Amino acid sequence: MSTPRVSENDPRLRVKDITYRGETGDVNAHFARPKGNAKLPGVVVIHENTGLVPHIRDVARRVASEGFLALAPDALSPLGGTPESLDDGRSMIQKLDTQSTIKNLVAAVKYLKTHPESTGNVGVVGFCWGGGMANQVAVNSPDLKAAVPFYGMQPATRDVPKIKSSLLLHYAGLDERINQGIPAYEASLKKANIDYRMYMYKGSEHAFFNDTSQRYNEDAAKLAWERTVRFLKQKLET
Secondary structure, eight states, X not given: OOOOSSOTTOTTEEEEEEEEEETTEEEEEEEEEESSSOOEEEEEEEOOTTOSOHHHHHHHHHXXXXXXXXXXXXXXXXXXXXXXXXXXXHHHHTTSOHHHHHHHHHHHHXXXXXXXXXXXEEXXXXXXXXXXXXXXXXXXXXXXXXXXXXSOOOOOGGGGGGOOSEEEEEEETTOHHHHTTHHHHHHHHHHTTOOEEEEEETTOOTTTXXXXXXXXXXXXXXXXXXXXXXXXXXXXXX
């Protein structure tokens, strides 16, 4: 396990584990924000297909350190929560009900939008499985202002016109399975006149942002992160 970039004890932050009300009942989540009382925009951070592992909790704290209320839900909460084993997490993800899961994540947007410490502006960032879910949250949450799916499965083209948020789409050059869906998605985004920008990171693999993975690509991850933070500030701080 690698050392987190931003510790749970980082003196700049207030960090705690919380629950919020979702479609299936209480959803566990990791919450972080900068210290102080300022109202801030919110960002939902959606994990990969292994659950709310330490890496994603760390990513949520990285988001918070950039000046946001960060909330990383555990999508496996209805099944008892994220297990210790990554393989067990992958197996459990496959047992989730897709529509209930999407509603639980849309509820996270509502939680941040109505949070007393929030400005009411909310975005979402998702990775791998969570990238696909970030696309689904964009389809299903009219309250969402910005979505940043990392190598995420695209939504059905018929659902694309429902998107109200701006999109920043990150893809890995060697990710053939996910990239097959790009042309239809991009055509639908253009047809629906949705604000989006897309970046392809040549030579990188699916999960290139995950610095605990063998597929981690430091240059691609750094550039994608810089673009993500800039995009979220642009869309959520105005």
